[in-house]
Amino acid sequence: MDKTLIKGLKVLEVVTGSTERIRTIEELAEKVGLTRSNTHRTLQTLIHTGFVARDDQDNYIGGIRLFELAANQLAQLDLRRIASGAMHVLAESTGETIHLSVLDGFDVVYVDKIDSPQPIRAYSMIGGRAPAYAVATGKAILAYQTDSFLESHEAQLQKYTNATLADLDTLRPALARTVKQGYALNRGEWREGVGGIAVPIFNGLGQIMGAVGISAPLDRLTPARIRQLVPEVIQCASAISQQLGYTAKAVKPEA
Template sequence: MDKTLLKGLKVLEIVTGSTERIRTIEELADKVGLTRSNTHRTLQTLIHAGFVARDDHDNYVGGIRLFELAANQLAQLDLRSAASSAMRALADSTGETIHLSVLDGFDVVYVDKIDSPRPIRAYSMIGGRAPAYAVATGKAILAHQTESFLQSHSAQLKKHTDATITDLEALQKALARTIKQGYAVNRGEWRDGVGGIAVPIFNGLGQIAGAVGISAPLDRLTPARVRLLVPEVIDCARTISRQLGYSDRPGNLID
């Protein structure tokens, strides 16, 4: 058991859960049951990490990082709930693996998935990661990020297969095509022989909430089949977006 971590969690719990505002180390130490020096050291670590801050009245309160994590977790939970039935419908109609992804740094994290019943299928797991620039759900999300965001992560463009895009300019062109055509594709850029089709999901504020997509062996994702599947993936993303409160407007990707 990590006692240092437990101390930090206890301090965080008191700071964020107490109905009384805490202004001094002494007050906090008394509530937590630690020495003043231990409390001060733990508190400074939490402040440095952004989990605790001082408000306008000089009280200790939860920091911005704490709110960011909570908001992200709530968003993911809401996204999974909103996407569940639409993902199931897409899985039933296509017979392929369906992924629900969110962006974390320059990776996507699979927050939900439905496996294909076919013996040969895309391998992944809930909670797993993939480089956003090399998978369809990731590219669907990256297409709506700023140029400065892409530039700041360009050093992370690494080759995974012969098809991986590792040049920033080439990636930007691919993302521009994604915007124009309304969906993203992966042609074996993360795993040899495995591809995907994906469309972004928007929340009620018109912001990117994630992406939903199909993954399958490339020998099943022929150009002809991709043309047949794209409208289904777009409909799935539109349904999920509306569940999140998104209102279709001209010019949006899912219109």
């Protein structure tokens, strides 16, 4: 059992859960049952990481990092429910398979899906995984990750088809285009002959929560059809993001 972690959680619990404001380390130490030096050391770590702050009256309070984590978790828990209506609108207007994905490690997980009524359609299942760099929803999310995150997963890059972007020299420019144009494309990079269009979803803090996208055989995803579908996918993602509190304008596709 990690005693340092337990101390940190105790301090955090008292700071955020106490009905009385705490202004001194001595008060806090008494409430958590730790020595002054232990309390001070733990408190400084929590302040440095943004989990504890001081208000305008010098009371110790929960920091912005706590709010960010809570908002992020609540949005994840609600994402499938919130996205459902917009996904059904997109499914009806396009007649294609719709995926709602979140990032887990260097994979995307399909947390929801609406199947296309077409006889030939993209195969996947709710709870299924795909390499994020090889599918549209994954690329839409990866485009907003740090370069250090990409580098930390570089060893996982591998070819699935001839079209897979299996090295950072080719993946980085594709992700930069995704940010610039507001959507990601998959041109048979995970499964031969299957492509996709996807747009990221953001919460009220501007954090990326996942992505929504269309998957279809490349025979149907012609350049002309992609131009037709991109605004609809953007509109779907924008509707979901707005329900999560995101207030920025939806990104419009470039001509």
